[in-house]
Amino acid sequence: MKKRRWRDFGLAGLMLGPSAAVLSLFVIYPLVKAVWYGHQRCDASLSKCRTTSWHQYIDAFRSNEFQDSLIVTLKYALITVPIGLVLGISLAVLADKHIKGIGIFRTIFSSTVATSVAVASVMWFFLLNPSVGILADWLGGSAKTPGLLQKQGLALWAVSASSIWANLGFTFIVVTAGLQSVPKDLYESAYVDGANGWSRFTNVTLPMISPTLLFASVVLVTRAFQSFGEIDLLTAGGPKGETTTLTYLAYGQGLATSNDGGLRATVSVLLFFVLLILALVQFRGLEKRVHYGN
Amino acid sequence: MTLMAYSPFVAQVRLVNITKQFDGVTAVEDINLDIADREFMILLGPSGCGKSTLLRIIAGLEDPTEGEVWIGDKMVNDVLPKQRDVAMVFQSYALYPHKTVQANIEFPLKVRKVAKTERGVAALAAADSLGLGEYMQRKPAALSGGQRQRVALARAIVRKPAVFCMDEPLSNLDAKLRGETRAELIALHQRLESTFIYVTHDQVEAMTMGTRIAVMSRGHLEQIGSPQEVYDKPASVFVAQFVGMPPMNILPAGSLESGNHLVGVRPEQLEIAASGPLSMKVTLVEQLGHEVLVTGDVGAKRFVVRVAAHTIAPRIGDVVGLDAPEAGRHRFDATTEQRIDA
Amino acid sequence: MAIDQVTGARRIGRYTLLMVAAVIVFFPIYVMLVGAFKPGNKVLIDRLLPTNVTLDTLRQAWREGNLGRALWNSVVVSVVITVAQVATSVLAAYAFVFLTFPGKAIVFAIFLATLLVPLEATLTVNRHIMQQLNWLNSYRALTVPFLATAFGIFMIRQVFLTIPKEMREAASMDGLGHFGFLGEVAVPLSRPTIGAFALFSFLTSWNSYLWPVLVTTKSDYNTVQTGLKALKLASLDRPNLVIAGTVIVALPIFVMLIAFQRQLIRGLTAGAVKG
Numbered sequence: 001m002k003k004r005r006w007r008d009f010g011l012a013g014l015m016l017g018p019s020a021a022v023l024s025l026f027v028i029y030p031l032v033k034a035v036w037y038g039h040q041r042c043d044a045s046l047s048k049c050r051t052t053s054w055h056q057y058i059d060a061f062r063s064n065e066f067q068d069s070l071i072v073t074l075k076y077a078l079i080t081v082p083i084g085l086v087l088g089i090s091l092a093v094l095a096d097k098h099i100k101g102i103g104i105f106r107t108i109f110s111s112t113v114a115t116s117v118a119v120a121s122v123m124w125f126f127l128l129n130p131s132v133g134i135l136a137d138w139l140g141g142s143a144k145t146p147g148l149l150q151k152q153g154l155a156l157w158a159v160s161a162s163s164i165w166a167n168l169g170f171t172f173i174v175v176t177a178g179l180q181s182v183p184k185d186l187y188e189s190a191y192v193d194g195a196n197g198w199s200r201f202t203n204v205t206l207p208m209i210s211p212t213l214l215f216a217s218v219v220l221v222t223r224a225f226q227s228f229g230e231i232d233l234l235t236a237g238g239p240k241g242e243t244t245t246l247t248y249l250a251y252g253q254g255l256a257t258s259n260d261g262g263l264r265a266t267v268s269v270l271l272f273f274v275l276l277i278l279a280l281v282q283f284r285g286l287e288k289r290v291h292y293g294n
Numbered sequence: 295m296t297l298m299a300y301s302p303f304v305a306q307v308r309l310v311n312i313t314k315q316f317d318g319v320t321a322v323e324d325i326n327l328d329i330a331d332r333e334f335m336i337l338l339g340p341s342g343c344g345k346s347t348l349l350r351i352i353a354g355l356e357d358p359t360e361g362e363v364w365i366g367d368k369m370v371n372d373v374l375p376k377q378r379d380v381a382m383v384f385q386s387y388a389l390y391p392h393k394t395v396q397a398n399i400e401f402p403l404k405v406r407k408v409a410k411t412e413r414g415v416a417a418l419a420a421a422d423s424l425g426l427g428e429y430m431q432r433k434p435a436a437l438s439g440g441q442r443q444r445v446a447l448a449r450a451i452v453r454k455p456a457v458f459c460m461d462e463p464l465s466n467l468d469a470k471l472r473g474e475t476r477a478e479l480i481a482l483h484q485r486l487e488s489t490f491i492y493v494t495h496d497q498v499e500a501m502t503m504g505t506r507i508a509v510m511s512r513g514h515l516e517q518i519g520s521p522q523e524v525y526d527k528p529a530s531v532f533v534a535q536f537v538g539m540p541p542m543n544i545l546p547a548g549s550l551e552s553g554n555h556l557v558g559v560r561p562e563q564l565e566i567a568a569s570g571p572l573s574m575k576v577t578l579v580e581q582l583g584h585e586v587l588v589t590g591d592v593g594a595k596r597f598v599v600r601v602a603a604h605t606i607a608p609r610i611g612d613v614v615g616l617d618a619p620e621a622g623r624h625r626f627d628a629t630t631e632q633r634i635d636a
Numbered sequence: 637m638a639i640d641q642v643t644g645a646r647r648i649g650r651y652t653l654l655m656v657a658a659v660i661v662f663f664p665i666y667v668m669l670v671g672a673f674k675p676g677n678k679v680l681i682d683r684l685l686p687t688n689v690t691l692d693t694l695r696q697a698w699r700e701g702n703l704g705r706a707l708w709n710s711v712v713v714s715v716v717i718t719v720a721q722v723a724t725s726v727l728a729a730y731a732f733v734f735l736t737f738p739g740k741a742i743v744f745a746i747f748l749a750t751l752l753v754p755l756e757a758t759l760t761v762n763r764h765i766m767q768q769l770n771w772l773n774s775y776r777a778l779t780v781p782f783l784a785t786a787f788g789i790f791m792i793r794q795v796f797l798t799i800p801k802e803m804r805e806a807a808s809m810d811g812l813g814h815f816g817f818l819g820e821v822a823v824p825l826s827r828p829t830i831g832a833f834a835l836f837s838f839l840t841s842w843n844s845y846l847w848p849v850l851v852t853t854k855s856d857y858n859t860v861q862t863g864l865k866a867l868k869l870a871s872l873d874r875p876n877l878v879i880a881g882t883v884i885v886a887l888p889i890f891v892m893l894i895a896f897q898r899q900l901i902r903g904l905t906a907g908a909v910k911g
Contacts, residue, residue, distance in 0.1 A: 008735035011814060015731035016743065018724045022784035027750045030761035037761065046764040091661075094653055108658045111665065113900070114890045116843035118861040122868055122882045123664050126671070132875045134667060134683045165664065173901055226756055229845040233865060247756050251846060264760045272757035279752055355805050376811030388806040392824045402810040453810075 031272070037265035046261035060266045068241055069249040070274070072156065076245060077224035079160040080167070084220055085213065087164065088171025093201070095172075096179045106176070113169030117229035124162035125149070125234055150239045159234050159243055166230075167223065171216050178212030179205065218282045225275055228252075246271045304366055305379070305456035305489045306331045307352055312361035314347050321347040322513045325361070334483050334490040336504035338497060340536070344513040345493045346461055352491060353382050353459045365457060378457075381450035385462040387442050389434040389449075395421070396430040399448045406453075413452075420452040421445075423485075424478075440471045447482070457489045464499060476502055497537050501525070509533045527624075531631040534558045534624060540587065540598040542624070545572075555634060556626040561587070561600040563622025566608065570615030574599075576608045592616065672697075672880040679876045697867065697880035702855055706863030707888070710842055713778045713859060717841040720779070722834050725788030730818050732789070733796040734804055750786045755847070763850045777851040778859070782841060788833050795829040796822055832902035839900075842889060860885040 039056050042049040060066055091109045095102055112120070127135040130147035139148065148158045182205065190200045206213075228247045231237055237244035237252050244252065250267040307329040314321045322344035329335045337345040350356040351363060354375035363370050370378050381402075389398050399420055403413035421427055424444040434442055443463060450458055464472045480503055483490050494500055500507045501521045509516040509524060509532075517529035528534035528542070535541040535558075542558040566588070574590040574597055586601045588608060599616065601607055608614050625634045670686050671679065678688045698704060731737075732744050762781055771777040799822060807817045823830065848862045858866060867881045893900055 006738070008731075008814075009737045012731045012735045012737040012740075015727040015735070019728040019747070019784040019786075019789060020743075022724065022781070023747060023750050023786060026762055026765075026781035027753050027758060027786075028746075030758035030765070031753050033761045034757060045767060046760070047767075091657055094650070094657060097650065099647065099650070102654075105654045105658055107894070108662050110893075110897075111890070112661065114893045115886055116845070116861055116889070118843075118845050118864045119882050119886045122864055122878060123668050125868070126875050126879055127664055127667065129875065132679055165661075168661065177901055222754075226754060228756075229861075232845075232849070233868065247846075250756060251759065251850070261760055261764070268757045268760055272754060275754050275757075276752055353809060355809070374811075375805075375809045380809065382806065382809050384802040384806060386800055386802050388800060388802040390803065390821055390825075392821075405807075405810045405812045405816065449806075 031269075034265045034269050034272075037262050038269045039266075040262040041260055042262035042265075044259045044261055046265075049262055052262075056262075056266055057270065060263065061270055065241070065244075065249060066246075066267065066270065069244045069246050072241070072243060073225055073227075073245045076156060076160060076227065076243075077221055079157065080163050080224050081217055081220045083160075084164045084167050084171055085217060088168055088175050088216065089213070091168070091172045092175035092179055093205070096176065106172075109172045110169045112166055113173060115166055115169075117166065118233060120162055120166035121230045121233035124158075124165070128158055128162075128234075149235050152239050152242060155235050155239055155243050159230055162234060163224075163227065163230050167220060171220070174212055174216045174219075175209065178209035181212075182208040214282075221278065221282070222275070225271075225278065246274065304331045306333075306364075306366065307457060307489060307491065308362075308364035309348070309352070310362040310364070312348070312351060312358045312363070314344075314351060314356060315359045320513055322351075322510075325515055327508060327515065327518065329489060329491060332487050332489055334480075334492065334503055334505045336500040336507045337491065337493045337510060338495070338500040338504075338507050338536070339510035339516075340495055342512075343510040345495075345510050348510070349382075349459050349461055349491060349493045352457070353380050354378050355382075379455050380457045380459055381453050381455040382459040383446050383450050383461070383463045385465055387434075387446035387463075387466075389442060389445055391434050394431050394433055395426060395437070395445050398434065398445055399426075399452050402449060402453045416452050417448075420448040423451070424448050439467055440475065443467060443475065451482075451486065455488065457491065458486075460490065460492045462494055463492075464494075464496075472499075479503055497539065501537070507537075509536065511536075527633065527635075528558075529633050531556065531558065531626050534626070540600075543592075543595070543597045544626075546593070546595070554628055556628055556631070558624040558626060559618040559622050561598045563618050564597070564599040565617050565619070566599060566601065567615050567617045570617035572616040574614055574616050576610055576612045576614060579607055579610060581607075588614075590614070668879050668883055671876045672883040674876055676874055676876055693876050693880040694884065697877050698884060700871070700877065701863055701867035701881045701884075702858065703860070703863055703867075703881060703884050705856065706858045706860045706885075709775075709778075709857060710859040710861075712775060714838050714841040716775070716779045717782045718834050718838045720783040721785050721788050721837045722830060724784040725792050725833065726818070726823065726830065728784070728789045729792035729796050730814070730822060732793050733799075734814065734817070734822070747786050747789060751790065759847065759850060762847075766851050771851075773852050773854045773857045775857075778848060778857070781847075785837070788837065791833050792826065792830060795826045799825055828899075828902060832899045835896050835899045839889070 037046065037049065039054045040049040040051050041056075095105050095109060115123070127133045128148045130136050136148060148154055186204050186208065187200060190204050195203060225245075226247050227245050228251060231243055231245055231248040232252065235243040237248050246267070250264055250271055307327075309325055309327040312325040312327075313323050325344075325348060327348075337348060339345045347356060351358050352365075354370065354373065358371070365378060365380070390401065393401065396414075396417055399417040400413045403416060408416070418427065418430070421430060424447055426441065426444055426448060429437060429441060429445075434445065437445065443466070446463065464475055467475060476499060479490075479492075483503075492499075492503065504521055506518060506520055507524050508518045509529075511532050517524055517533045519527075519529075524533060524537050528537065531544060535544070538560060540561050542560050543564065545557040545559070572592050574592045576588055576590040578587075578589040580587040580589070581603075583603065585603055586605075586607045588599045588601055590597055590599075597616070626632060627634055667683065670682075670684065672694060673686060673689045673691070674681075675688060675690050675692055681687065728747070732740065766772055766777045769776075771780075803821060804817060807821060812820065842859075843861065844859075845861045845865075848857075848859045849865070852858065852862060855863075855866060864878075864881055864885050868878050871877045
């Protein structure tokens with residue numbers, strides 16, 4: 001009967017309207033428009049544009065700048081995600097015991113979640129600053145002039161250290177929640193079967209928290225690919241582009257793309273596709289590999 | 295007094311040629327059913343037979359694809375559920391977990407903008423009549439299954455509807471509580487003088503509570519009648535086997551001088567006799583205290599015979615003769631499986 | 637013996653490990669705190685000990701960074717975004733779960749697809765839109781594009797889906813309309829998830845960095861994040877001033893997170909743990 005199908009139509013429009021307006025105006029339209037700008041060359045504010053060709057996407061993808069920053073971003077993700085996960089799991093397992101004072105330790109381990117990218121980056125900027133930074137002092141000569149953050153071969157590691165620290169609170173909280181959702185009787189049965197601590201960890205804990213770990217790694221990988229603030233505040237993409245990630249290439253200052261809105265659009269659309277592929281790969285992983293408890 | 299004077303209170307429910315399809319799949323087909331005012335009508339059938347769909351059509355939660363629904367003297371196809379004067383008790387009770395018992399029971403009145411004191415009085419009366427008085431400030435999570443079921447009932451009662459629809463309201467209770475609640479529902483029906491329409495797959499509930507039973511199968515009505523009629527004169531093989539526990543034994547065509555018809559005999563009508571026309575190899579003997587159930591194979595068919603306690607029952611492995619008096623034989627057409635009355 | 641009981645030497649070992657880990661994790665924050673309470677000319681003295689404690693540096697950072705203004709801006713922007721996102725998400729989620737209308741599946745798929753579009757892909761054009769609307773350097777530019785989010789719609793839809801259909805039917809038989817059911821039943825039953833989403837939404841807008849950098853140039857519209865950037869650029873030679881600014885900026889969120897720890901954990905782990 002038609003009546004029932006259409007009865008809620010007006011109300012649905014009213015309820016979906018605000019969200020639909022915002023999402024179409026500020027997500028869907030800009031994406032479509034960015035795809036269009038991507039085959040144009042423009043001035044910095046996109047007010048004057050002239051069409052070049054759709055080939056601009058291929059040219060931009062093949063350009064040294066894009067290729068280099070794609071590699072930088074991949075490296076950055078490959079450093080920060082595994083190390084961040086291992087540290088986060090270690091802290092969570094370490095604190096997953098009912099002993100006196102554990103609340104204080106848990107608060108400390110979660111604390112970095114309260115630092116925004118800007119706060120964490122400024123903190124690390126001064127920790128690693130060659131003239132005042134205490135870490136720079138301890139790391140000795142190699143950290144002195146021009147400073148770790150501007151030293152080729154080390155800058156990306158320095159940025160990674162800051163970001164691993166800043167994300168540690170998030171990973172710790174998520175993994176802790178995962179650990180607490182593992183049914184206790186599974187540990188007990190493994191214990192009765194004579195499994196020792198490490199074997200309980202690999203045979204019970206890890207498989208049971210694998211959905212949690214996957215979620216955490218999806219978030220961390222996404223953050224790595226979208227990193228902008230830490231680059232902007234710590235290295236400004238340097239030295240010699242060694243820390244110019246994809247997002248920084250699209251929006252950073254003083255780069256080849258900075259004065260051309262069209263080129264920026266090209267890069268940001270390419271970035272969108274990189275993230276899309278990444279998301280699809282991760283969704284497949286989510287479907288297949290992960291063991292889900294009941 | 296004329297009939298007209300009664301009419302505002304008369305709540306007979308009439309279904310005319312009701313058909314319901316979901317995405318092309320027919321759930322109920324061409325159902326005609328008259329439910330009298332103040333009747334306790336049971337819709338009985340296995341799961342998927344369309345009984346709940348029919349109830350939801352009466353309540354207004356589903357629109358029929360074809361046909362008319364009448365409540366009293368009004369065609370209600372286009373009337374919203376809230377205007378139908380129908381209350382519903384759901385299988386899961388659908389209580390609001392964040393509201394107290396009191397707030398749950400009062401809720402239908404609150405929505406109808408009944409004044410606060412008035413609805414407090416009504417809620418307390420409904421709750422007291424079901425023995426819930428002392429739980430008014432608890433949340434549903436702090437109640438037992440039986441108590442939650444009563445809250446759901448109280449929430450329906452408080453509106454004083456003309457028609458109560460109940461969808462398997464006892465199926466989440468344990469056996470003992472189910473028995474007690476059956477008796478209470480019968481008493482409630484007497485007291486409220488409303489029309490009850492009750493969906494169940496449990497033939498004991500159907501037999502004990504209903505003034506009439508509508509037996510359904512695969513979207514069709516198989517039989518409508520009083521519990522005794524349905525038991526004594528099942529209209530089809532389906533009804534014969536669905537009502538009665540253990541179910542009626544069905545003999546293949548040709549046995550017991552039946553010609554081309556199927557013959558059904560209830561377990562209590564079968565007699566164990568040394569020289570009966572049928573012979574059964576006993577495979578199971580169940581002592582139930584007040585009676586004994588003897589199960590065995592007659593040819594390729596499994597038969598159950600009910601024997602009084604303290605008689606000498608056969609043992610497993612025995613081969614016994616069986617007979618059934620003419621009065622205990624039900625005949626059905628071999629192809630349509632419909633009852634044939636001699 | 638329960639297996640999560642720790643005794644004797646193992647207990648001491650675990651405490652030692654916990655202590656070491658805590659010191660390492662907390663170290664950067666500690667160094668910041670020590671630095672923020674030192675006067676400018678003593679930065680290099682006792683970098684690990686709270687000596688020469690003074691509030692002057694904090695005061696100076698507050699003044700020079702115009703951090704009061706930045707904090708106010710951040711509060712206004714984050715509160716507006718949070719309230720709006722909760723409202724738009726609850727309404728849209730309700731429509732997707734409890735209303736029947738043609739094209740529902742397609743509309744939902746489109747909404748969901750916007751989750752895959754990273755902010756970064758749309759910023760250039762969005763900035764251009766702001767410029768054309770003459771909204772640069774305004775609260776509108778900082779808030780309007782974020783008044784709705786598919787993430788919130790999805791998260792709240794998931795919890796609305798757990799409300800039994802029969803509960804809506806029971807309410808509709810009682811004559812309760814959709815807005816009544818939303819306010820009386822759906823929202824109260826989903827309060828924990830909505831709270832978690834609100835906190836998540838607040839944190840995200842509070843921490844947002846790139847968008848404010850793109851659409852604000854005047855210091856009057858600095859949020860705490862861009863204010864910090866400005867302070868860093870302006871005071872590179874006075875590190876402890878920037879450090880003090882960092883402490884001021886981080887403090888409100890620290891306090892808030894300790895107060896809302898449970899919602900935070902729920903918000904961060906939504907989707908991570910099944911069930």
